[in-house]
């Protein structure tokens with residue numbers, strides 16, 4: 660069974676890692692906002708920069724609650740995620756996929772933070788530190804909301820791309836000939852479904868029949 664002191668030491672170390680991580684993230688968010696191509700993504704990064712400032716203050720409060728000085732402990736995982744995000748930002752600087760790369764990098768960091776804050780909250784509960792639990796829960800909720808907001812932005816971008824693809828298909832079609840996309844198109848349906856409808860997957864039965872046909876041909 661875990662000794663309370665050992666669990667407390669573990670909690671304290673993780674808290675120090677988050678102190679290090681949030682400060683690094685706070686430094687990186689303005690760069691990500693500057694790099695973002697869409698206004699919505701830029702706004703999301705700026706909003707999270709302000710939240711991160713409050714998250715740093717909350718961590719400071721928890722250090723006070725447990726009567727420990729706020730000290731950084733470097734996090735190898737967070738440093739690697741930030742490096743990966745920066746590398747993608749540089750490599751895709753002039754690419755139309757830059758925003759997609761920024762979202763992917765930011766979500767990887769959010770997922771890491773959600774795991775860490777979830778763990779810290781569970782340990783604080785085990786140690787009976789309710790004030791710390793409440794503060795950690797506030798931050799955990801913000802991280803989850805940020806992750807959801809990024810998912811929504813990614814889906815909107817994918818839908819925009821799908822709409823562009825449909826427009827291109829419409830443009831390429833001979834005059835008077837409706838493409839499968841235009842015939843299936845409905846103003847109320849999301850463009851993603853339109854694209855899915857044009858790429859009908861082969862069923863298992865069809866695949867089996869095809870495979871049997873190929874084997875028979877091979878024998879002849």
Ligand SMILES: [Fe+2]
Pocket residue numbers: 681684711714772802
């Ligand atoms: Fe955070």
